[in-house]
Amino acid sequence: MTLAMQAPGAMANGFDAATAGDLPDEMQQLIARRARVLGPAYRLFYREPLHIVRGKGVWLEDAQGRRYLDLYNNVASVGHAHPAVLDAIDRQARQLNTHTRYLHETILDCAEAILGTMPEALANIMFTCTGSEANDLALRVAWHRTGAKGVIVTTNAYHGVTSVVSEISPSLGAGVPRGDHVRIVPAPQGAGDVGAAFAAGVEAAIADLQASGHGVAALICDTIFSSDGVYADPPGFLADAVAAVRAAGGLFIADEVQPGFARTGAAMWGFQRHGLVPDIVTMGKPMGNGQPVAAMAIQPDVLADFGAKARYFNTFGGSPVACAAALAVLGVIRDEGLMENSATLGAYLADGLRGIAKTSAILGDVRGAGLFVGVDVETDGQPDGPLAARLVSDLRDRGVLISATGPDGNVLKIRPPLCIGRAEIDHFLAVIAPLVTS
Amino acid sequence: MTLAMQAPGAMANGFDAATAGDLPDEMQQLIARRARVLGPAYRLFYREPLHIVRGKGVWLEDAQGRRYLDLYNNVASVGHAHPAVLDAIDRQARQLNTHTRYLHETILDCAEAILGTMPEALANIMFTCTGSEANDLALRVAWHRTGAKGVIVTTNAYHGVTSVVSEISPSLGAGVPRGDHVRIVPAPQGAGDVGAAFAAGVEAAIADLQASGHGVAALICDTIFSSDGVYADPPGFLADAVAAVRAAGGLFIADEVQPGFARTGAAMWGFQRHGLVPDIVTMGKPMGNGQPVAAMAIQPDVLADFGAKARYFNTFGGSPVACAAALAVLGVIRDEGLMENSATLGAYLADGLRGIAKTSAILGDVRGAGLFVGVDVETDGQPDGPLAARLVSDLRDRGVLISATGPDGNVLKIRPPLCIGRAEIDHFLAVIAPLVTS
Numbered sequence: 001m002t003l004a005m006q007a008p009g010a011m012a013n014g015f016d017a018a019t020a021g022d023l024p025d026e027m028q029q030l031i032a033r034r035a036r037v038l039g040p041a042y043r044l045f046y047r048e049p050l051h052i053v054r055g056k057g058v059w060l061e062d063a064q065g066r067r068y069l070d071l072y073n074n075v076a077s078v079g080h081a082h083p084a085v086l087d088a089i090d091r092q093a094r095q096l097n098t099h100t101r102y103l104h105e106t107i108l109d110c111a112e113a114i115l116g117t118m119p120e121a122l123a124n125i126m127f128t129c130t131g132s133e134a135n136d137l138a139l140r141v142a143w144h145r146t147g148a149k150g151v152i153v154t155t156n157a158y159h160g161v162t163s164v165v166s167e168i169s170p171s172l173g174a175g176v177p178r179g180d181h182v183r184i185v186p187a188p189q190g191a192g193d194v195g196a197a198f199a200a201g202v203e204a205a206i207a208d209l210q211a212s213g214h215g216v217a218a219l220i221c222d223t224i225f226s227s228d229g230v231y232a233d234p235p236g237f238l239a240d241a242v243a244a245v246r247a248a249g250g251l252f253i254a255d256e257v258q259p260g261f262a263r264t265g266a267a268m269w270g271f272q273r274h275g276l277v278p279d280i281v282t283m284g285k286p287m288g289n290g291q292p293v294a295a296m297a298i299q300p301d302v303l304a305d306f307g308a309k310a311r312y313f314n315t316f317g318g319s320p321v322a323c324a325a326a327l328a329v330l331g332v333i334r335d336e337g338l339m340e341n342s343a344t345l346g347a348y349l350a351d352g353l354r355g356i357a358k359t360s361a362i363l364g365d366v367r368g369a370g371l372f373v374g375v376d377v378e379t380d381g382q383p384d385g386p387l388a389a390r391l392v393s394d395l396r397d398r399g400v401l402i403s404a405t406g407p408d409g410n411v412l413k414i415r416p417p418l419c420i421g422r423a424e425i426d427h428f429l430a431v432i433a434p435l436v437t438s
Numbered sequence: 439m440t441l442a443m444q445a446p447g448a449m450a451n452g453f454d455a456a457t458a459g460d461l462p463d464e465m466q467q468l469i470a471r472r473a474r475v476l477g478p479a480y481r482l483f484y485r486e487p488l489h490i491v492r493g494k495g496v497w498l499e500d501a502q503g504r505r506y507l508d509l510y511n512n513v514a515s516v517g518h519a520h521p522a523v524l525d526a527i528d529r530q531a532r533q534l535n536t537h538t539r540y541l542h543e544t545i546l547d548c549a550e551a552i553l554g555t556m557p558e559a560l561a562n563i564m565f566t567c568t569g570s571e572a573n574d575l576a577l578r579v580a581w582h583r584t585g586a587k588g589v590i591v592t593t594n595a596y597h598g599v600t601s602v603v604s605e606i607s608p609s610l611g612a613g614v615p616r617g618d619h620v621r622i623v624p625a626p627q628g629a630g631d632v633g634a635a636f637a638a639g640v641e642a643a644i645a646d647l648q649a650s651g652h653g654v655a656a657l658i659c660d661t662i663f664s665s666d667g668v669y670a671d672p673p674g675f676l677a678d679a680v681a682a683v684r685a686a687g688g689l690f691i692a693d694e695v696q697p698g699f700a701r702t703g704a705a706m707w708g709f710q711r712h713g714l715v716p717d718i719v720t721m722g723k724p725m726g727n728g729q730p731v732a733a734m735a736i737q738p739d740v741l742a743d744f745g746a747k748a749r750y751f752n753t754f755g756g757s758p759v760a761c762a763a764a765l766a767v768l769g770v771i772r773d774e775g776l777m778e779n780s781a782t783l784g785a786y787l788a789d790g791l792r793g794i795a796k797t798s799a800i801l802g803d804v805r806g807a808g809l810f811v812g813v814d815v816e817t818d819g820q821p822d823g824p825l826a827a828r829l830v831s832d833l834r835d836r837g838v839l840i841s842a843t844g845p846d847g848n849v850l851k852i853r854p855p856l857c858i859g860r861a862e863i864d865h866f867l868a869v870i871a872p873l874v875t876s
Contacts, residue, residue, distance in 0.1 A: 073536065096492050102488045303477050307479035312480065315513060
């Protein structure tokens, strides 16, 4: 199996700079400029990187005018360059863009609209610019509220890039330090009682954190477990683990940066599929369809003492323009029926892939919720990350963009804008089928 | 003096919610909505908050149509709603807004343009969304590079709101934990050899960090010391302290979120006034004139090992739209001669205030660089924060917006958009003069 493993912490679907010499001159020059000014920490996607210059709806276009069907980008969740969102941003920006130390109605309209999609107990919201900042703030509040330090995350979790959030993101690999206070548990997956198995892992982590003196501040989960390999079923599998964390005095933080904003088709938020009311909910990526805006929703009693002692100001967070963008996105999701589209077209996509997988030697389990679908790529029934990477790049060469995820990098990550139609999914199925069947 | 002190960590110029009952109904309702949905951690400015609905150039307008001369906001640094910046944002947003895992020329043009304003040694740049994220990343790199943990900051420093950055921001007050690894030194100020006194404080902090086993990772300074009370002179006062930190194996991080982008009039960056080449430079607020964009510039050898081991991806950081905004801001600064305007009008403003201070019993020292001016407010020669707060709110009631800063909250903070003209400064001087002389 050694040959079929990616290096621990390596990025699935990353471009290998050692192969740059095979690329067209123009691309080599851009890559060289990047290395020179951006340094070594940046990564590109695909065997042959993409030089994208235009986007509209579910389509991207490269510098040579070639079009790509985008089945990957969840930031432009209501479609690239959606005019209703861009008009709202531009209109507000030409009128006013300041900060939260003046009164402004748009932040309140936006706050009420978002909280209105959540259980009543989640009655406060604070705005940041990125999901990383929202998770960072959630940790600050959890530490303050519980007086404990321990955080429980899943095996290949990704929660962001600030210092304390990178420490709870094992998917970043061994080069990024993990805190002493972090415990890692297997993601909810596999055969048998998934919820009981997940809870058992969490209970062991709780015991270990208590024995070590860290105590339990929080369990934080991306409620679709995207970097772990996309795990969504059966709904409810989080309940026992969350109860155990609460019994130990810890909080449950639902990281909705990936599953939020109708992505799963079943609800606006991933935690709702699991019938939970989190203590804290974080959100980001699709919230402004590309305009930087993110937030943390929270139960008021969890926030109260932190809020009284630690004032919070985020210069761009909750600005009139950020909130105008978020309001416009919510409006488009509602007006265009995108949650329903995610449910319907997501099922259509998964069914189509299951049909292909039946006759494929390399496609295994197809799973997910709504328009977030994961597909195992295997050789002889074992995870094969390098094969998944080749397949992803073969698709790119044929004008279809997806990526790969999971600790072995072997899970196809298919996550198109929510406005995708049946014809585009048919196109994708027609392109992938011959690549995975013989 | 007790009566003339603000509570430690209290926000200068903060609205006191206990007085909300005195406000107009419409404002009370907005404040109640804020408290209900945003919770207790948010703050408003002024004795009577402002409900701003429009901005253009150096003027803001409230919901009643009343205009305010903005001498405070440094985010809209080239002027509120500058059409060149908004056009660049809208044009790019309608074409494409994705992320850094595709090739795109705008991020490279922007990176090269910013690095082109800096000493050659600062040859790499990484993009974030906020100054907090930039400082957070700078700390991650500094800890990785040095293997040490200790950070030295000034008495009332503010560097942002992520967990690790809030720990090095004593201005947030006692309600926000400060790390064991943080040492606080007096800001460079006062009579005598300012640089030698500052270096002595830093050397004592170095010795203490070494004795405690933390070692020295970095000295981080806002190079205009805005939250400490605005200290800019004499140029060069940082050199000895920086040399001591480097001799101890630590880095010098210049936090240019406040003084950067031509604010000081003398140079594009505050550190340039002091003749230094930092190891790391962070920037934010005015960089996109309101569009969220921030960055960390760094010497490549300082970044190399971190970048090789820890890949970095910031979903919105360095997006085509963010970089189009930053490029447009640089273009406006150049095309409209805003650095020169900052130097000329900043001197004109400071001279005017010095003239008034001569006949004022309450205005003391006037200092700063370019269009960042601080003025001490005193009673019997002692700092008087509450008096400064009243003066700031009296000015607001007369249609002029400034704020206050410093550990005692007694330093007027005057920091208008860089495009301000002589007539507006004359207007401000005419409004403030009768309030401070009798």
